Amino acid sequence: xxxxxxxxxxxxxxxxxxxxxxxxxxxxxxxxxxxxxxxxxxxxxxxxxxxxxxxxxxxxxxxxxxxxxxxxxxxxxxxxxxxxxxxxxxxxxxxxxxxxxxxxxxxxxxxxxxxxxxxxxxxxxxxxxxxxxxxxxxxxxxxxxxxxxxxxxxxxxxxxxxxxxxxxxxxxxxxxxxxxxxxxxxxxxxxxxxxxxxxxxxxxxxxxxxxxxxxxxxxxxxxxxxxxxxxxxxxxxxxxxxxxxxxxxxxxxxxxxxxxxxxxxxxxxxxxxxxxxxxxxxxxxxxxxxxxxxxxxxxxxxxxxxxxxxxxxxxxxxx
Numbered sequence: 363x364x365x366x367x368x369x370x371x372x373x374x375x376x377x378x379x380x381x382x383x384x385x386x387x388x389x390x391x392x393x394x395x396x397x398x399x400x401x402x403x404x405x406x407x408x409x410x411x412x413x414x415x416x417x418x419x420x421x422x423x424x425x426x427x428x429x430x431x432x433x434x435x436x437x438x439x440x441x442x443x444x445x446x447x448x449x450x451x452x453x454x455x456x457x458x459x460x461x462x463x464x465x466x467x468x469x470x471x472x473x474x475x476x477x478x479x480x481x482x483x484x485x486x487x488x489x490x491x492x493x494x495x496x497x498x499x500x501x502x503x504x505x506x507x508x509x510x511x512x513x514x515x516x517x518x519x520x521x522x523x524x525x526x527x528x529x530x531x532x533x534x535x536x537x538x539x540x541x542x543x544x545x546x547x548x549x550x551x552x553x554x555x556x557x558x559x560x561x562x563x564x565x566x567x568x569x570x571x572x573x574x575x576x577x578x579x580x581x582x583x584x585x586x587x588x589x590x591x592x593x594x595x596x597x598x599x600x601x602x603x604x605x606x607x608x609x610x611x612x613x614x615x616x617x618x619x620x621x622x623x624x625x626x627x628x629x630x631x632x633x634x635x636x637x638x639x640x641x642x643x644x645x646x647x648x649x650x651x652x653x654x655x656x657x658x659x660x661x662x663x664x665x666x667x668x669x670x671x672x673x674x675x676x677x678x679x680x681x
Contacts, residue, residue: 372409379404440473444480451487456504460511463487467515471527478532484512485535494542494563506542513544520549536560541567541588552576562588562611569595580606585635587611592618597625597647604628608659612636620647628652632659 382404447469450462463484470480488509493500519529533553543565552575559582566589574595579602586609593616600623608631615625616638624647632654639649640662 368409371412372405375408376402376405379408440469440476443469444473444476448483451483456502456508459504459508463508463511463515467519470519470529477529481516481529481532482535484516485539488512488536488539488541492540494540510544513546517546517549520546520551523550523552541565543567543588546572548572550575551578555579557583559583562586562590564588566591571595574601575599578602582606585609585611585613590614594618596621597623599623601625603630605630607631607633608635608637609633610635612638614638615642616640618642620644620649622646623648625649626652627654629654631655633657634659636660636662638662 443465447462447465450458450465453459453462466480466483470477473480491500492505492509493502494506495501496503516529516534519527522528523530528550530550530552534551534555537556537558538560539557540561540563542563544567547568547570549569549572551572554577555574556577556579558579560580561584563584564587568591570591571594572592574597576599578597578599581602581604583603583606585607588611590611590613593614595615596619598621601620604626606627612635614636617640620642622645628650629652634657637659638661
């Protein structure tokens with residue numbers, strides 16, 4: 363069939379070529395006979411061009427199929443790496459879980475399409491039940507090291523927003539997690555970050571000199587002895603401490619810069635500890651205290667520069 367098709371195409375090209383050369387020869391004075399050699403050369407040249415185009419299309423289609431096979435092979439390999447890393451995270455031995463943390467982080471760097479999924483798995487690990495007290499039942503040996511490693515890995519990917527493997531634009535969900543320290547200093551959070559219902563029971567969780575461009579939620583969180591440090595951090599979105607409970611420890615916003623949005627302490631309960639806004643700067647934002655409960659927390663405002671358009675709004679509450 364291919365030979366018949368080529369023959370038919372050659373015949374059609376030959377007819378058109380013959381007509382073209384016949385008209386050209388007839389227009390000469392005196393009229394000349396048709397040069398069959400010229401007609402054959404033109405036919406062969408046209409068939410060669412058509413063959414080259416068809417060969418190019420075939421090669422291009424073959425390349426697409428090859429790339430598709432390679433992409434599927436890569437996807438299968440990445441999926442296998444994901445499964446292996448997830449299994450390591452669920453292992454009884456802390457050393458194996460640590461290996462799973464690093465394996466999942468490397469996978470997130472290599473698998474941009476599923477990077478958020480890998481980040482979600484690491485955050486989900488931090489949301490699992492955790493007993494920081496080594497003398498209490500339910501405490502897992504080495505678990506703190508695993509969790510601190512996850513925090514460290516996340517921080518290392520939030521330092522350079524322009525890097526190809528940066529996680530700055532992604533979301534982080536630490537809902538209900540238990541923190542007894544950690545370091546997110548100088549990180550850049552540009553997505554949504556949630557510590558909704560999280561518990562800060564000890565140690566220091568540092569966000570010093572960090573940058574927050576999205577929503578940062580501590581709604582319903584409990585601060586019962588930890589130090590949370592936002593000193594010199596920059597906020598351009600909403601910071602939500604609504605319904606949070608402060609029963610000890612300290613939360614510091616010293617020299618922080620709020621360039622918009624709201625810092626919301628609505629319905630928060632303050633029964634101890636310190637909240638420090640010393641030398642913080644508001645440029646068009648609001649620090650809101652709607653219906654809070656005060657019974658012993660110390661607020662340190664210091665000389666708080668409040669330019670036009672910004673305001674401190676303690677609308678109700680006692681203390």
